[in-house]
Amino acid sequence: MNEFARVAGSDALAFARILANDHIADIVEALNGEPHDVAAELLAEVPFERLVEIFDKPELEAAPELVAMLPRARAGKLLAAMSVDRAADVLRELAEPARSEVLGELSPAVRATLLSILGYPEHSAASIMTTEYVSVPPDWTVGRTLDYIRKVERTRETIYAIYIVDPRTQELLRALSLRRLITGNSDYRILDVAPDRTPVSATPLTDREDVARQMSKYDLLALPVVENGRMLGIVTVDDIMDAMIEETTEDVHRFGGMEALDEPYMKMGFLPMIGKRGGWLCALFLSEMLTASVMQHYEVELEKAIVLTLFIPLIMSSGGNSGSQATSLVIRALALREISLADWWRVALRELPSGLMLGTMLGLVGVARITLWQHLDLYDYGPHWHLIAATIGVALIGIVTFGSLTGSMLPFALKRLGFDPASASAPFVATLVDVTGLAIYFSVALVILRGTLL
Known part of the structure; x- marks a missing residue:
């Protein structure tokens, strides 16, 4: 942190070089200690791929304010490259007119996805879910599924849970872990390798505390969100941990005899x-x-x-x-x-x-x-x-x-x-x-x- 502060005060370009090579968690911690205008100036020098990694961290406290300070085209490109659930969190806290302007820079498909998530109550399963999960048709083989995972793993929130979904109705049929997949014969149909039971799931309006209980009870890394049998997305364990930290903080504040704080x-x-x-x-x-x-x-x-x-x-x-x-x-x-x-x-x-x-x-x-x-x-x-x-x-x-x-x-x-x-x-x-x-x-x-x- 001392090195960050020293460099930030003298040479923004040198600080940006540090940002490009240091651990993301340390970068976010350093940025949280800087005024918003200074943080925005430093981030302007960071390569775009690194910028996406930084904004994808929920611990970045001033993410909405920093997005609002970016040129609208760059802000739209950034949100489109971020994980869907994190982009929805940033948009939810983004003030108008910046929110509408940034939404206008997104493609219709991305905008529709984000608006659908934002339409759900804040503490519901759907409000913290992501649509970036691994799903395959029931007639695929184990080998074909593994090849597919290798191609898309960078664009998925997690690859440790694979969901078998009907391509026509989007009905969730089965779920299996990556461990079970890689131990199966490559010529077997994935439907034959998956456990023969209905996957544990949550509805879009399930409270996030109930989601956390289900994930703990069944020892899951991700929980599918399903509405009328149709799969909408997944809630991952890191998302629910962040949500539970926020929920616990609110409860502690209330139990101390005060309203929950909106900021650190x-x-x-x-x-x-x-x-x-x-x-x-x-x-x-x-x-x-x-x-x-x-x-x-x-x-x-x-x-x-x-x-x-x-x-x-x-x-x-x-x-x-x-x-x-x-x-x-x-x-x-x-x-x-x-x-x-x-x-x-x-x-x-x-x-x-x-x-x-x-x-x-x-x-x-x-x-x-x-x-x-x-x-x-x-x-x-x-x-x-x-x-x-x-x-x-x-x-x-x-x-x-x-x-x-x-x-x-x-x-x-x-x-x-x-x-x-x-x-x-x-x-x-x-x-x-x-x-x-x-x-x-x-x-x-x-x-x-x-x-x-x-």
Whole structure:
């Protein structure tokens, strides 16, 4: 990176020579660190074949902006030479009027293919598929198929999966791996070599998370996208990995209590970043104001037993932590399809005793702490210290149990209402449990301390 920066600042032509010989991943990383105008100037010196390799990498963050800075004819030629799925990704993010102008430079066939992919929902299988796959008729031999692969391998996204397709109807008949193909007799029909089973496939509208699960389940390098038996394209493992990284990033952002970022952290402007974080913080702050309302309701009790305020942070954090743990576990289990909506009662029956046990553990620690401090004269809780200890112990059992149960049920409720379970962020759960936890705490205190401190 230091060499890139040094050369970029002094000699664009020398930098271009480095681009022509270095590893693509390193080139993309270097370009991501340059301003858009500098990156465009450097790329202008790169041979066209190398330029296609660079723009084919999903890691090139400013690809749409850089395409928009190219002459329209060169931009159209570049998109036509790129892999179809990557070209569709760039076009999807390209602003008008550059998008329409670049589309106008493409051949009718390429334009129709890209527009058909762009017509599908963004997170669907068809939106990340490519039409550049190896397909052959059922009457071809193994030898002829291998010869064909040698001729077209440079223009195909992958050659490790071969699809047998009816040339008239485009119906997907069979699928086989390259390994199985090369071990077959060259005179055999490819249909006789392929496994005698219906290929695993996805529909165009299948969510990309489901595509990832299918590919993982069946150990596939590519998954065909089929509509009414007709093959439209394939989703490759590298495409789904990129999609899952994006999906996971969005979930992590939401779980942290904010909107998902549209750009890398260091690329986000100040005001857009405030917009992504400010709304959620305001919503959480307004929710936390209910905590003040609860404390105002028990103002008289607090005046009589000031000692109870010492344990409010402990009570609130314990309930929020247990709720966040349960929420994290359930959201991940739902995402991996380890559980479904119908399993909510099983999860509740599992979290209820877990919450009771965890609450008892924390309750015992709280009681031990008060007892130890009282006997070591580290703090004097007064003549009714044993009742205060009992209040803390019982309250922790109730609050941790409630937090675990609430945290585990909230993702189910959101999913049932059609929302992303990841919206049940840790701050949101903690806020909810904080309010109810205080009510539980003071209610327990009223029962145990009535007639003494209260």
